[in-house]
Amino acid sequence: MALRGERVTMAHGGGGQAMRDLIAEVFTGVFQPPGNEDQARLMVDALQEPGARLAFTTDSFVVSPLEFPGGDIGKLAVCGTVNDLAVGGARPLWLSASFIIEEGCEIALLRRIVATMAAEAEAAGVRIVTGDTKVVERGKGDGVFITTSGIGVIPPGCDLAATRIAPGDAVIVNGVLGDHGAAILAARGDLALSTDLQSDCAGLGHLMQAALAAAPGIHAARDCTRGGLASALNEMAAEAGLAVEVQEDALPLRPEVVGMCEILGLDPLYLANEGRLVLFCPADQAEAVVAAMRARPEGAGACIIGRAHAGQPGRVTLRTAFGGARIVDMLVGEQLPRIC
């Protein structure tokens, strides 16, 4: 073992031998990127089909705590970027991973995070092909931040976009909402909440491909991360120039999440998810989408929750079981920081 010591020091970011040892032993030894160069060089057969497009996305992950029930920052960093690609109809292919490590970070923690990332990447069918590490002084970071970027291929003819949403489209989600946000909140420990909740963090690439195979008429999809379902629906409704109505009694919510939100004065519709997407498709294809999703574990809770209609553009309303309605607005200010 070339790596000395149990914690990251500033020397591990200095460009010399210590950095090379850290990278070789903790990162590239696990990710096994192709080649020795700083850049990955990739054959692009998948992109050479006429009409194929390249999808490119990036996200930084700063979740606190770094490890939580149901996952860790590494799982988020892989799934988050895979999902950003997937909801646009892209088949995820390659990821980059860049680490900003705080001096003093335990190397054992980094190893656990990297192992999670490798496992999630394999499950998602993507390769982590290039990366970087930087080290900042104690008190100038928070353990580790990870930025992943992803490249995928959008096959010819696939064109998902919120602007394609049409009046009458069904609104579908793939499972219970808010588990990630609630699990992170509980994991912080400063609320003295005891719960068995786990993050919903999951890669949705295979799920999205299955949905598209079952219903090529899907118009648009988005992952419900920061800001939750409410924010995703508001964005999509605004871009579509349509209104969206959600049936309150159709919303899949765990009693524990509803209860925690009642205690804390939060709205579960704004809680972050990391393994949930919302999609719009013609009503006559909705059952096919739900069935295709339910055939996979990450879509086991799939259901129709509402519809798009030609109401006030950008307006999202919640229809209650008693027939009343309330406006579900964009989140103003913050609900929960450092959730992803």
Next chain:
Amino acid sequence: MALRGERVTMAHGGGGQAMRDLIAEVFTGVFQPPGNEDQARLMVDALQEPGARLAFTTDSFVVSPLEFPGGDIGKLAVCGTVNDLAVGGARPLWLSASFIIEEGCEIALLRRIVATMAAEAEAAGVRIVTGDTKVVERGKGDGVFITTSGIGVIPPGCDLAATRIAPGDAVIVNGVLGDHGAAILAARGDLALSTDLQSDCAGLGHLMQAALAAAPGIHAARDCTRGGLASALNEMAAEAGLAVEVQEDALPLRPEVVGMCEILGLDPLYLANEGRLVLFCPADQAEAVVAAMRARPEGAGACIIGRAHAGQPGRVTLRTAFGGARIVDMLVGEQLPRIC
């Protein structure tokens, strides 16, 4: 102006309206990425030539201070990733940019950084097509960290790699060494050094293309960033299984940099550069490379500094003006932290 206040708050990272306003006004309003989706969707004509390869690279930037003579973290973040693509023979096409912002960061500072990035991207002929922002609490970051990822296309037949370096190859750099590291060190202010030194930070995509056009026989190139020329040469010599000899009197060094290094006990060969590359080419093409580089401002100081030879694999030596020689080893430990 939708943006209220002069400093970033936690609400700017919360997924709601404040975040959308910050992103729209400070980031996407300047970068003008294509489309409304979270992912960029790109036509890949340049990649559809048979034999073309895609180059993919990433780097995080944590330089301190964020603004320094000759540049800022935004210039580094664009040039660094452009250069990682360029030295592999890739033509840089698209960048992603992800920001981890510390609560309290001045919005005016972010605007300056983003303006620099937009200008550098335009100069380099690349587009910033996708991005992300996260906000961390005061004391959990350091102003702003930026991670850029880059995609480029490597044309058919272009195959630069350290393993292609051959005995007799000339070693060429494009200008004076160590200015970036010395300028950052002076800018930190805690050394009471007064200097007019400016960072050498520059995009090298056009320079590298000009060199390749003049001398298609170039075997390998690398940017001399963290760890400086010495680290780049050690890496390349090791991968090539060859020795490299550098002529001390051929090394382009400013007297101010040499003087600062003498005072501080540093070696300028290990100082970071952000606009310098080292390349290896057959000796009979070396003059053509130097001439092509000198025709551009970022290559005005190009010169031959040494040669590869069949000595001890991985060994880099410095031949002094008096005929002596010393080994230039990999940097052990750190020289200067937070240099890029």
